[in-house]
Amino acid sequence: MSSELTRRTAAELAELIASGQVSAVEVTQAHLDRIAAVDGQVKAFLHVDAETALAQARAVDERRAAGERLGPLAGVPVAHKDVFTTADMPTTAGSKILEGWRPPYDATVTARLREAGLVIIGKTNLDEFAMGSSTENSAFGPSHNPWDLSRVPGGSSGGSSAAVAAYEAPLATGTDTGGSIRQPAAVTGIVGAKPTYGGSSRYGLIAFASSLDTPGPFGRTVLDAALLHEAFSGHDPLDSTSIDRPVPPVVEAARRADVAGLRVGVVKELGGEGYQPGVQARFNEAVELLESLGAKVAEVSCPHFTYALPAYYLIAPSECSSNLARFDAMRYGLRVGDDGVRSAEEVMALTRAQGFGAEVKRRIMLGTYALSSGYYDAYYGKAQQVRTLIIRDFEAAFEQVDVLVSPTTPTTAFPIGDRVDDPMAMYLADLATIPSNLAGNAAISVPCGLADEDGLPVGLQVMAPPLADDRVYRVAAAVEKALQDRWGGPLLAKAPELVEVDR
Amino acid sequence: MSAITRDEVAHLARLSRLALGEEELDHLAAQLDVIISAVARVQEVAAEDIPPTSHALPLTNVFRPDEVRPSLSPEQALAGAPAAEEQRFRVPRILGEEA
């Protein structure tokens, strides 16, 4: 029963718990066992506290026994990206500079998970401060892709994608600044969504790039992702950029799963050259599938998307250079070189040099450059203008079609170590996902098959206008349903079984 | 011609409060040069009359009422401090201006 539980979807688990067939404690224990058995290889988690997790599960069981009405995911475990603050667990953001820090407060997303009765089973690995596409920038070592342990699980939310793909948790949270949910979802064969910017609260999310960061869900199914999306999204008065509107009906859309009559645009600029043939092939088939399901498909041009990557690599580092200034050894976290003689200034500089990893330092330097006097207009200023052009491209496209589609990533999961010394190559992983971050609209990645070359998962990206999150779930669910019918089960069933170690 | 000089990189490191060694500076200078040359492409398309976008969505006037909320206790506030004394954060001597 226990190992079977970890194969269930979140929706199924919730139903089993709600109907009293299993307890939240049993479900949590099953996942803790799975973590103990495989996480030595996957390394998805930075922190697992069985006692705390089981206590949360017990509380849910007790509330249910007391007749309390609980949320639709009550008792279901969730893996929580270690970039959200948790008052009862350490929060590191994957950085040495925060090692051992215990926040005195819960992020809004954390608080909503708790209110919904979800059991936070542990904190997942990530690229340091969510900067990266592979988790190789984590100060605590990389996570591994369950499809091929020598490969990356994507990033920055790679611990979360790996945990869900390895059945260590049915659900996980992530944050998407340039693709950090969609890209890891794509390369691990699961579902990951980036809500509309402002649709999910950033309060308590350790900031990388404030105008781009968006919390979002991972699940093995579109419905699971939608259920989690609904559980933690919605207006938050603690986040000024939070949208004061109801959450789009994503769960209903995921259940509806039909695309008949929907106008689908294939983004001309996101495909072809630079895209792995196997990725392109699966994408093309997905488009044909959509057509066969009754969607009206057309090619759409978004000419400025090719400038999205350079604009992103100016805007995100600029904001990060400012956001990460607070890590200065004065109030919390690491302090290096305080010998009673060195000045605060020197201690700050020594701590930051030792506490931050190479990629973080690179981006801080790049952002400082882009904002500095004499360069602001030519770099940060221009990048903000490009942002306008990209928003206009989207607006024009969405006048013609209801959703846009593209491959989520140019390639499948790359081998660990392959791109660490070549930042520009690493940055290309987010080529197709960045435009939606710059425009703040909704997007999702849903598995669409395995690339012929390497047998690794490929993701289909669906993008919709801001606040039309339900549309991306609708399309993703339709694709998922049709492909699972064709495959006879979920794509993840094709993944090799991990060896469970004795525990 | 390189997009950024090593001196500029050293200056950026000081502005960013990063005590980088000589070797790290050399390495970063080379990488930043490549990256800056690549991102400079934004200058190709953005004409003068395009307004800049700082916020993805056009929200305005988000305020909170002037209401007092509970603060942290001093113990909570200082729990993560590398050093504390007299209920204050203890920091190394400050070289800056006299405030």
Added chain:
Amino acid sequence: MSAALMPYEEALAKYEPVLGVETHIELGTASKMFCGCPTTFGAPPNTQVCPVCLGLPGSLPVANKAAIEGIIKIGLALNCTIVEWCRFARKNYFYPDMPKNFQISQYDEPLCVDGHLDVEVDGETYRIGIERVHMEEDTGKSLHVGGATGRIHGADYSLVDYNRAGIPLVEIVTKPITGTGDKAPLVARAYATELRELVRALGVSDVRMEEGSMRCDINVSLAPRGSAEWGTRTETKNVNSLRSVERAVRHEIERQAAVLESGGTVVQETRHFHEDTGTTTSGRSKEEAQDYRYFPEPDLVPIAPSREWVEELRASLPELPAARRRRVQAEWGLTDLELRDVVNAGALDLIEDTVKAGCAPAPARKWWMNELSRRAAEQGVELSDLPITPRQVARIQALIDEGSLNDKLARQVFEGVLAGEGDPDQVVAARGLKIVSDEGELSAIVDQVIADNAEVAEKVRSGKVAAAGALVGAVMKATRGQADAARARELILEKLGAS
């Protein structure tokens, strides 16, 4: 080492000063600018902090609506234009008292622009242009430990309290102030004084310079007389009283003139004012110029005050000091000089409240400006700090008006109230300070006085009415001052057939 100075008159003969004043005012909101922490002054260290104002990872700011209304009111009172759309900006620099290592401020899009404030010096009006008024947040406070002086230089380490971090701060920047000549220090002081009065009248801050809720930075540069070109300016910080504003300007004029005279150049720098010596010293010269890397604050959305909102706030403005002064001057019939004395003594509110409590303006002014001002000066406190209320002053005058007290007795009542003996009526009762108004008793005393001073009485009887004063004095002496002197005089004249 103290800097060489040029005598003030000589400096002004050779150079024309150009001033600029940047004033920071902490708004008196209940909660901070971007979080719900309280803003109480003097609370124990780090008791008014939360994840937001401590800049903890993940925290986010949300702007306080009352603070935005406060700054708009200040802008309107300073005749500024309230812009239709503006953003916050981050000012990036590292400093241990700044939790995020950036200050949320405004850069090229201030909320209020282009206003003015009229101030008066020696009967002349100077219109001070206001460049901008913008919103920002305050920093924490450091305590420097070790070293000789408790100052930052030579300290072994510092202790930081973040209670003040995040308190709403309004910065008001003047346009360059020219054409003031030798009045420059007085104009600067008058500006700071008027600004303080204005903000206090708006009720948006307690503007206490001694507590730091109003702080001035003074820019001074000198242009050689006849030259159109301004010199290099210095920015003097740590100017913490109105008197210091005046002294700092004067000192910088004398110092810069001496520098220029000796063939030197004025260095563009931050200087610190020292209250004890009235001088300024150079701040640490930085190896590299500051580069604040301002950019729009992504965590806060733009402010777009609707015209309706602005007009609503305009309509809510109270009577402003200049208008109020004009009104009371007319109502109370004061000369310009009398009005200025009242204002300078900080007595305007007190007198007006006394009048509101039913007292006529003339006696209200008389008590506050004479008797009470003298006592305040003796005790070295502000008039408003005396332990007596306008209502009590009005009551004492009412007792005079109804004939129960005369001025002399009233002074004893003031003494009693100030000594904490209770309300005027209690003091009167406890001290037995009632005018002798019993006709029979007074008449008997008058008879006795006439009998005791037959010579003087005779003079009065023979028509020298002026001599009656001596008899009145004797009656007052006999009653220990508790007689109604006017009534006593009447009785004397009556009895001596001189009325």
